[in-house]
Amino acid sequence: MTIRVLLADDQAIVRTGMAMILAAEDDIDVVAQAADGVEAVQQCGLHRPDVVLMDIRMPRLNGIEALRHLHRPGTAHTPAVVMVTTFDDDEYVHQALHHGACGFLLKDAGPRLLAEAVRSAASGEALISPSITVRLLRQFARPAAADAPAPPSPLSPRETEVAVLVSRGHTNTEVAAALHISAGTVKTHLTNIQAKLGLRNRVEIAAWTWESGLAR
Numbered sequence: 440m441t442i443r444v445l446l447a448d449d450q451a452i453v454r455t456g457m458a459m460i461l462a463a464e465d466d467i468d469v470v471a472q473a474a475d476g477v478e479a480v481q482q483c484g485l486h487r488p489d490v491v492l493m494d495i496r497m498p499r500l501n502g503i504e505a506l507r508h509l510h511r512p513g514t515a516h517t518p519a520v521v522m523v524t525t526f527d528d529d530e531y532v533h534q535a536l537h538h539g540a541c542g543f544l545l546k547d548a549g550p551r552l553l554a555e556a557v558r559s560a561a562s563g564e565a566l567i568s569p570s571i572t573v574r575l576l577r578q579f580a581r582p583a584a585a586d587a588p589a590p591p592s593p594l595s596p597r598e599t600e601v602a603v604l605v606s607r608g609h610t611n612t613e614v615a616a617a618l619h620i621s622a623g624t625v626k627t628h629l630t631n632i633q634a635k636l637g638l639r640n641r642v643e644i645a646a647w648t649w650e651s652g653l654a655r
Contacts, residue, residue, distance in 0.1 A: 443486065
């Protein structure tokens, strides 16, 4: 299947660069572009993309508000949204985590990572740029006394191991290799974790793991 992508960024040169990179991929088709959040929402309604690469800082409607609009209850079509960010966007990234963003990508990410982020989002296996994963998610960790007992967790020991590795930015393949299980089993564990915790994707799993103190 061809993955249909919408590019939303107020800088034409950024959109052009990403479009050229993705055009070289046989399984990815850039179906529309948008220069701001309002246009992004409109183009999503017209073209129904599978994945949106959404800049956070845009005029008229920023990426966070556009994300909230696309993921509001009752929406006919809900694409996977990967937020495109820079190192000084941490607070925006925190907001995006809580509104359903399935991944984060730095604007200076290389061609391989850009295509990988699109494929990961389309398959439900969200990606965060490895260079920001732990630095960003560590900020969710709650300080605790050294002798404080770990809070009760609804997860099994194996699910906890999977969640911790995901919180450190590992892909499904890397988690499978570390735990000596198949990638399919990792996906099953992630599905069970999401069901138990009421979470939407692996990014929220990672944030929950840091918040609960399990990742420390």
